[in-house]
Amino acid sequence: MNTETGKTALITGASSGIGQELAKLFAQDGYNLVLVARSDDKLDRLGEVFKSNYGTQQVTVIGKDLSTEDAAQDVYNQVKAKGITVDVLVNDAGVGLYGLFATDTDWEREKAMIHLNVLTLTQMTKLFLYDMLSRNEGKILNLASLLSIAPSPLMAVYAGTKAYVYNFTQSLINELKDTNVTITALLPNATDTDFFNKAGAENTKVTDEVQDPVMVAQAGYDALMAGKHKIVPGGFKNKSYEILSYVAPQEAVASMMRNKMEQKPDPVAEKDDSSIAWEIGIGIAVVAGIALGLAYAKSDAIDRAKYRYKAKSLADTLSDTLSSVADNVVSSVLDTYKTTKAKARELTNRAEEEVEEVEAIA
Structure with a gap:
C-alpha cells in the first residue's frame, strides 16, 4: 500500500515468528525497517525479500543478542549513528523456559530471559520513547501474552516477565494520554512459532491449540495503528x-493453566476431566459477561451504576462456582459437570433477564 513511505519501524525478534510477520506488514505499508535479532544472515535474507516483494527503500540489519548487558543501548547508539529516526518501535523479542522452577529450570537461562523480556524491553522503550516525545509523535507495540494476566505453573518466570510487560505498558498509557505517542500491548495465546521448541515445551498440551502467527501479527498491527491500549487476538x-x-480465583486459573502446560497424555486416552469442567466454566464466564456487557452498553448513565453492582454480584457468584469446580473435579467429575451445567443455565437466564429488562426500558 506504501502509505507510510519515509517512516521507519524498528522490530526486535524480526527473524522469525510474530516479529517476522509484523516486519512484513510494515514493509507492505511502505515503512523503512530496522530489523534486530541474533542472526544477521536471516535478517539480510529477509531484507532482500522485502526489497524485492514490496519495494522497501531502506532495510537496516542489526545483529544483536538482546539478552546481554546494555544491548538496548548499543542498538540505540547504532540507530542514532546512522541518522535514523524511529517512528514505530516493536518490542517483540522474547523467550520462554519450561519446567518446575525449584528443580527443573536453569538459573542462567532464567536470568537471560528476564534480561531480554524485561530489562531490554524497558530500556528500548525508555530510549526511543524519549525521542518520540520530543517530536510528540510515535507508536510502540509491546509483546505481552495472555499469560500476562494469568499465573502459569511450569512457565512461572516467563509468565512473570509478561505480567511486567503488560503492567508497564498500561502504566505508560496513562502517562502518555495527553500526547500524540501511543503504546499498545499485544496479548496472544499460544502461537505457532519456534517458541515452544526453544523453551523445551514442544510436547505440552497447549501446543495442540496454537494460533497462526500471521493472524496474531495482523491483529497487533491493526491495534497499534489504531492507537488501542491492548489487543487479544483470536476471537x-x-x-x-x-x-x-x-x-475466577487465581488458584483456579493457575490450576487450569497447569493442566494446559502439562505433557500430552497417551493419544488414545480420553479427554481429561478437568479440561471438560474448565471448558464449561469458560462458557459460564463468556455468556454471563457478554450478556451483562450488552445490558450495560444499552443503559443510560444513571442505570449503569446498577449494572456495575450486578456485574460485581455475578462475578462473585461465578467465582464461587469455579472454585467449586476446581475443588471437586478430581473426585467427582460427573457431579461437577451436572452442577456446573445447572449453574450455567441459571447464570445465563439471569443475564438474559437483565438484557430483556434494559431492552424493555429502552
Missing part, C-alpha cells in the same frame, strides 16, 4: 480466557 475463545482470568 471468542481467547476473550473467554481473558474474562475468566479477571473473575
Whole structure:
C-alpha cells in the first residue's frame, strides 16, 4: 500500500515468528525497517525479500543478542549513528523456559530471559520513547501474552516477565494520554512459532491449540495503528480466557493453566476431566459477561451504576462456582459437570433477564 513511505519501524525478534510477520506488514505499508535479532544472515535474507516483494527503500540489519548487558543501548547508539529516526518501535523479542522452577529450570537461562523480556524491553522503550516525545509523535507495540494476566505453573518466570510487560505498558498509557505517542500491548495465546521448541515445551498440551502467527501479527498491527491500549487476538475463545482470568480465583486459573502446560497424555486416552469442567466454566464466564456487557452498553448513565453492582454480584457468584469446580473435579467429575451445567443455565437466564429488562426500558 506504501502509505507510510519515509517512516521507519524498528522490530526486535524480526527473524522469525510474530516479529517476522509484523516486519512484513510494515514493509507492505511502505515503512523503512530496522530489523534486530541474533542472526544477521536471516535478517539480510529477509531484507532482500522485502526489497524485492514490496519495494522497501531502506532495510537496516542489526545483529544483536538482546539478552546481554546494555544491548538496548548499543542498538540505540547504532540507530542514532546512522541518522535514523524511529517512528514505530516493536518490542517483540522474547523467550520462554519450561519446567518446575525449584528443580527443573536453569538459573542462567532464567536470568537471560528476564534480561531480554524485561530489562531490554524497558530500556528500548525508555530510549526511543524519549525521542518520540520530543517530536510528540510515535507508536510502540509491546509483546505481552495472555499469560500476562494469568499465573502459569511450569512457565512461572516467563509468565512473570509478561505480567511486567503488560503492567508497564498500561502504566505508560496513562502517562502518555495527553500526547500524540501511543503504546499498545499485544496479548496472544499460544502461537505457532519456534517458541515452544526453544523453551523445551514442544510436547505440552497447549501446543495442540496454537494460533497462526500471521493472524496474531495482523491483529497487533491493526491495534497499534489504531492507537488501542491492548489487543487479544483470536476471537471468542481467547476473550473467554481473558474474562475468566479477571473473575475466577487465581488458584483456579493457575490450576487450569497447569493442566494446559502439562505433557500430552497417551493419544488414545480420553479427554481429561478437568479440561471438560474448565471448558464449561469458560462458557459460564463468556455468556454471563457478554450478556451483562450488552445490558450495560444499552443503559443510560444513571442505570449503569446498577449494572456495575450486578456485574460485581455475578462475578462473585461465578467465582464461587469455579472454585467449586476446581475443588471437586478430581473426585467427582460427573457431579461437577451436572452442577456446573445447572449453574450455567441459571447464570445465563439471569443475564438474559437483565438484557430483556434494559431492552424493555429502552
